[in-house]
Amino acid sequence: MDTPKSGSRYSSETGSPHLLAITIAVMACIIMNVLDITIVNVALPHMEGSLHANSNQITWALTTYMLAMVIVTPLTGLLVERFGQRQLILWSVAGFLVCSVMSGQSHSLTEIVFWRFMQGALGASLVPVGQAILVEAYPREKRGVAMATLGMGTMLGPIVGPVLGGYLTQDLSWRWCFYVNIPIGLIAFTMLLLYIPSFGKSDKPRPIDWLGFVWMAIGLGALQMMLSLGDQDGWLSSRFIIILMLLAGMGILLFVLRSLNVSHPLVNLRLLKDRSLTLGSAGIGLFGLALYGTMVILPIYLQDYMGYEAQTAGLVMAPQGIGSWVSMWMAGRLLNHGANPRWMILAGVALGATGTWLSLSYNLQISPAWIIWPGVIRGLGLGLVSIPLFTLAFATLSKEQTPEGSGIFNLMRNLGGSVGIAIISTIMTEEAQEAWNQMGGHINPFSAALPRYMRDAGLHQGTLAWQVLGQTLAQHAAMRGILDAFTFLFWSFIAVILIVLLMKNKA
Numbered sequence: 001m002d003t004p005k006s007g008s009r010y011s012s013e014t015g016s017p018h019l020l021a022i023t024i025a026v027m028a029c030i031i032m033n034v035l036d037i038t039i040v041n042v043a044l045p046h047m048e049g050s051l052h053a054n055s056n057q058i059t060w061a062l063t064t065y066m067l068a069m070v071i072v073t074p075l076t077g078l079l080v081e082r083f084g085q086r087q088l089i090l091w092s093v094a095g096f097l098v099c100s101v102m103s104g105q106s107h108s109l110t111e112i113v114f115w116r117f118m119q120g121a122l123g124a125s126l127v128p129v130g131q132a133i134l135v136e137a138y139p140r141e142k143r144g145v146a147m148a149t150l151g152m153g154t155m156l157g158p159i160v161g162p163v164l165g166g167y168l169t170q171d172l173s174w175r176w177c178f179y180v181n182i183p184i185g186l187i188a189f190t191m192l193l194l195y196i197p198s199f200g201k202s203d204k205p206r207p208i209d210w211l212g213f214v215w216m217a218i219g220l221g222a223l224q225m226m227l228s229l230g231d232q233d234g235w236l237s238s239r240f241i242i243i244l245m246l247l248a249g250m251g252i253l254l255f256v257l258r259s260l261n262v263s264h265p266l267v268n269l270r271l272l273k274d275r276s277l278t279l280g281s282a283g284i285g286l287f288g289l290a291l292y293g294t295m296v297i298l299p300i301y302l303q304d305y306m307g308y309e310a311q312t313a314g315l316v317m318a319p320q321g322i323g324s325w326v327s328m329w330m331a332g333r334l335l336n337h338g339a340n341p342r343w344m345i346l347a348g349v350a351l352g353a354t355g356t357w358l359s360l361s362y363n364l365q366i367s368p369a370w371i372i373w374p375g376v377i378r379g380l381g382l383g384l385v386s387i388p389l390f391t392l393a394f395a396t397l398s399k400e401q402t403p404e405g406s407g408i409f410n411l412m413r414n415l416g417g418s419v420g421i422a423i424i425s426t427i428m429t430e431e432a433q434e435a436w437n438q439m440g441g442h443i444n445p446f447s448a449a450l451p452r453y454m455r456d457a458g459l460h461q462g463t464l465a466w467q468v469l470g471q472t473l474a475q476h477a478a479m480r481g482i483l484d485a486f487t488f489l490f491w492s493f494i495a496v497i498l499i500v501l502l503m504k505n506k507a
Contacts, residue, residue, distance in 0.1 A: 018195040022137045023149055025191035026130040029093060030153035032184045033126040036065065036100075036119065037417075038161030038295065043174035050174070053109040060113045063228040066418060068120030070224045071217050073411045074267040076128040077404025078208070084201030085136075089129045090192055095122035097185040104178035127154070128406035133196060135394075135402055147387045148332025152325050154386075160321070162299055163314025170311070212258045212266035219251025223415075227422040231429055268404050271397070276503055277405055280393020281412040283345075283499045287386055288416030290352065290492050293424040294320070294378065297485050300428070302371070305364060305475055305482075319372045323379025327351075331387040341388030345500045348388075352381025353493040359486045364479060385496065392503050420492075424485045432481030440473055 040047075040061060048058050079088050099119035106112040131150055138146040168176040226244040233241050259265035272278045295317075302313035331344060355378030362370070390409070397405045442449075 019137060021191050021195045025188050026134055027149060027153045028184050028188035029126045029130050030150065031156050032181050033123045034154050035161050039165040039177045041162060041165065043165055043169045043177050046169050046174040051109045051112055057109055061116050063225060064113050064117040065120040067221055067224045068117045069124040070220045070414055072121045072124035073128065073414060074407050076125050076407030077268060078206060078266060079125060080200040081202040081205040084198045085129050085133055086196045086198035088125055092122050092125050093185055093189045097181060100178045100181040104175040128410045131406045132402050142336060145332040145336060147390050148328040151328045151386045163311060163318060166311045166314055206264040209262055209264060209266040212255060215251050215255035215258055216266060219248055219255050222247035222251060224418055227418045230422055231425040271401060271405055271408065274396055276396050277393050279499050279503045280389055281409050283389045283496055284409055285412040285416030286492055286496050288413040289420030290489055291382060292417035293420035293489050296421050296424045297482060301482050305478055316368050316371050317375060320375035320379035323376040324383040327380040327383025328387055331384055335391060341391050342500055344388040345385050346497065348381040348384025349493050349496050351384065352378050353490055355381060356486055356490040356493060360483055362483065364475060427485045427488055428481040431484040432477045435477040435480035436473060439477060443469060443473065
């Protein structure tokens with residue numbers, strides 16, 4: 001078999017002769033990594049009993065995974081310099097698989113938290129390194145197809161994760177949410193071993209700035225924990241959240257100052273002098289906010305208030321992912337034919353905003369069609385935004401700067417998702433409570449309309465009647481919070497327009 005030699009590089013004009021194999025391998029890595037962010041969500045209630053944890057404690061299985069990814073992702077460029085892209089991605093896949101098996105074998109909260117942290121740390125480089133490998137493997141004129149393929153992989157996790165997790169948890173066990181990585185990872189590892197050449201390794205790698213690493217770990221770690229736990233702990237009413245906020249601000253500030261004042265920083269923040277990368281990273285942060293924010297709202301709305309089972313809810317949400325895949329494929333084709341990426345992003349923003357605006361008419365009696373079609377429209381918009389945005393962000397970076405730029409870019413996507421989840425969760429909680437107070441104030445024994453409503457509804461005065469009223473009030477109050485969350489997502493789409501107008505066209 002004709003395998004690439006170590007150290008060989010591809011021609012910018014012809015790309016890799018093993019393009020299909022490399023694409024499948026990188027897609028498998030990305031799907032495996034992104035899938036593990038969402039597939040565990042539906043399994044959390046089942047994990048509580050097995051691991052002897054309560055509902056608050058078990059969320060650490062999610063928090064620690066994201067925490068490790070946020071800390072390690074910016075190190076991608078430095079790791080590539082030291083080990084090369086081939087060695088780094090092979091070790092990442094192997095370590096990710098081992099940690100997946102150990103997560104499935106966990107029998108205590110301590111075990112699952114530890115192995116999930118290690119899983120996130122070892123898998124953090126999969127997306128940015130895979131991104132750089134695809135850029136390198138495809139000929140220059142087909143880079144749009146490469147990025148469309150990458151985007152389809154990153155969109156698969158949030159869409160398929162809840163459905164697959166629901167089926168595995170219900171029909172097998174929550175442990176299979178981790179074991180499912182084994183066949184995907186083995187395919188990825190084998191094909192990477194056979195077809196990926198070694199490049200990116202530097203003969204004189206930068207020395208490690210350990211003090212910068214400490215400040216970065218403190219700042220980003222505290223920020224991720226604050227965003228993950230803020231809503232359930234009451235934000236500024238919690239002393240723990242206040243401490244995390246201060247640590248995050250201090251750590252990030254000291255890390256930035258350190259990075260800008262040493263000759264060999266841990267993360268080359270000087271790349272952010274490139275306006276395209278800076279604005280593109282901000283744009284992908286808003287993209288992550290919109291994507292993961294939607295993934296927070298819809299499962300809660302469908303399962304808790306519309307009465308859908310987990311599998312049904314996932315199937316209703318899946319068309320949004322199909323819309324994204326279609327538009328990403330179209331985006332790649334259009335970019336290859338010289339389409340203007342700025343106009344494509346603006347078209348995507350218009351579609352995403354339209355789909356979200358249609359969601360503002362949701363209520364507790366709508367049919368599945370009214371959930372599916374706005375989701376398809378929103379998905380078409382998300383696909384048209386992400387690929388051209390990446391193209392513009394990396395238009396002026398050299399190949400040597402791509403891995404480190406990719407680390408910064410993907411860090412912003414992950415942080416955008418974390419911020420989006422935190423903001424959406426807070427809006428739904430706070431606005432639902434406010435709606436409860438406003439509407440509940442009209443339900444009292446002195447209301448003239450209350451007896452007439454109860455008579456028309458077939459309710460009689462008594463404990464049961466008040467319980468039914470309380471449940472109805474809770475549902476409508478929650479619906480108010482959900483609609484306010486969709487309103488926030490609508491304006492987050494509009495904000496992308498400002499970023500696009502400031503960006504330069506592809507060079």
